[in-house]
Amino acid sequence: MAKKKEISLEKSDASLTKEDIIVKEKLTSLGKQLIKEIEAGQSPYFETVVRGRSNVLHGEEGYLYLGDKKEKRVFLNVAQAKKFMQTVAVAAKCKKFKEENLHTSIRGLFYQLKFTLGEDLDEELFEEQSESNELVEDLEVALNLKREDLNLSTDRKGVVAGNLVIRDKFGGEETEIDCTKQGRSGWMIPSDVDNGMEFIDVDVDYVLVIEKDALWQRLNEDKFWKKENCLIITPKGQASRGCRRLIRKLADMKLPIYCFMDCDAWGWYIYWTIKTGSMNLAYLGRNIATPEAKFIGVTMSDIERYDFLKKLTINAKEVDLKRAEELLSYPWISRHQDWVKELKIVLDTKKKIEQDALQGPRLTFVGEYVREKVENKQFLY
């Protein structure tokens, strides 16, 4: 413990980026607008978009987004005054985080609010985190920003390997990460893949998204990404915000996105969430959806091509059958005959197949399967 160093309590000296300044200005002008209203003797208000299911739409572009229904928070309204004040408090904290150039989670935000407001106002406004979460969503929508842009970090999950080089500016330092040199581990997908991140080299033919980490590890060991010149990504189950955003960005680079999932309720759900986005994040629209994504399997129809799979099916559970029926009821799914066929086989046979089953004949078959599917363009849309 001899070589003790001082922890600097001052804000990071790394100067704010252009993007940071835009965010700060958006927050500042929100505040200025409120002051103007107060000075003009009006009740200040704050407008946001309704985020309930009734306002979620699915359009021709293939992703979920919010409709036009708006909601107003008015200060001089007994029912809304508290929420209004909270929203302003959240915005003020986020502006402070931007100025400090520091990040925290919404749990950290919650405690900052609890600390400050508890002291200044002698009232515990933020008993439960669910309240601050909702207010953050309000701000995201009203300012047309993601919470990551407001220096709020989110749960992160998932890893990447392949020919991708990233420049990561974070905590006042800059590092270059080469995703071909991450060994058995892979590069951990961060909360924010936009601010302070630059993809300085992406030289691959396609992106393979693999539901399960175990299968990712299998393909990583086979150096599949090197042999096939692709990126392999696993969201490790349901994709995090960061992972979904990463996939969107890779698709924006015109890279094909192929999803390799279980043929069951979870696998389909994870795929469709990546492709169309999800109900509760519909307010982020295309920023977090990748309608270009294609499903390479596993499918029940694979049994026609790979006879051995027949004996490696397992019994579908109630949740799988219910989900299959639900998916058939969505117009953006039922118009694809391949999907209808797939889901009907599950409902008829009451069987499902896991991607792990491809290891039955030999461990390396997983890679052979993916390669064949990609070569023959055997996808579901």
Place this chain on the structure above:
Amino acid sequence: MAKKKEISLEKSDASLTKEDIIVKEKLTSLGKQLIKEIEAGQSPYFETVVRGRSNVLHGEEGYLYLGDKKEKRVFLNVAQAKKFMQTVAVAAKCKKFKEENLHTSIRGLFYQLKFTLGEDLDEELFEEQSESNELVEDLEVALNLKREDLNLSTDRKGVVAGNLVIRDKFGGEETEIDCTKQGRSGWMIPSDVDNGMEFIDVDVDYVLVIEKDALWQRLNEDKFWKKENCLIITPKGQASRGCRRLIRKLADMKLPIYCFMDCDAWGWYIYWTIKTGSMNLAYLGRNIATPEAKFIGVTMSDIERYDFLKKLTINAKEVDLKRAEELLSYPWISRHQDWVKELKIVLDTKKKIEQDALQGPRLTFVGEYVREKVENKQFLY
């Protein structure tokens, strides 16, 4: 898709390591012993240790381990014949994986068994994975090996940053990973931190284990590991096998291990699992436990030192109170007066504190808190 390459189906050319050869020999001699018994006209058998709670002990050394109760699987016994055959099948598959120099998960093993046995024996021995899981544990105990040594990968979770350089030999390649150069992401802790992994440089004063990833991200942004010359590890909640094994290995290098957790049921559980191991992995004993670990907080007694924490406590839930009572009943906890005091405060006040609360006054306070605790050696044991 022009630059297509052939996927090699042959086994990896990377030669087996000395450790791999020892494992293969253990598996081979198990097989030879069985053959010898059969040739001698005896019923072959297989011995393992009882893994139920009745055989789990906690000794002076401070970790959970198995007692002496043994169990025999005899082939010529109607009730045991099936299980016996399965155990041999699992051992044979693991030997094959070692020879191929390839890894899979126990789900992959399950499907390999289902594929092979279904064909050769026309009988579905492995309907459910729970069966193959139990058999893998049998083998681990009988051969005195971890499943990771048998080329079986496990769920992985958790990240590391700090002055640690690793040489990772995997999939026939070798990479060097510098945990000071992983940016916002950190180095993802793999399933296996033993085989093919070498810690070529570890130059830190201590190891800080942080329950929540959000707090890890906070300290990583502050470059806490650089300023304090420590490693920061987050298990992201309950520690994976790989993470627990990594902590054990770092403690073997005489590095102090400090655990920074929530003051609640989960935080205590995660700490005690790292320290003493857990009931269901008691068969791995000291290999996966770190009795040297110390608890730096958050504690209820912190309120005496940091007044602001009083207003950032939250209500304890039923599970927290129940857990506190349970912990007080363990002799290896109740003999530490500091722990008794802590748990009693929770039971009396029905309050708890999360580590996130330390961000209340300012985001950088988290690091100040940890530094002060470490400097003043304010630990619970």
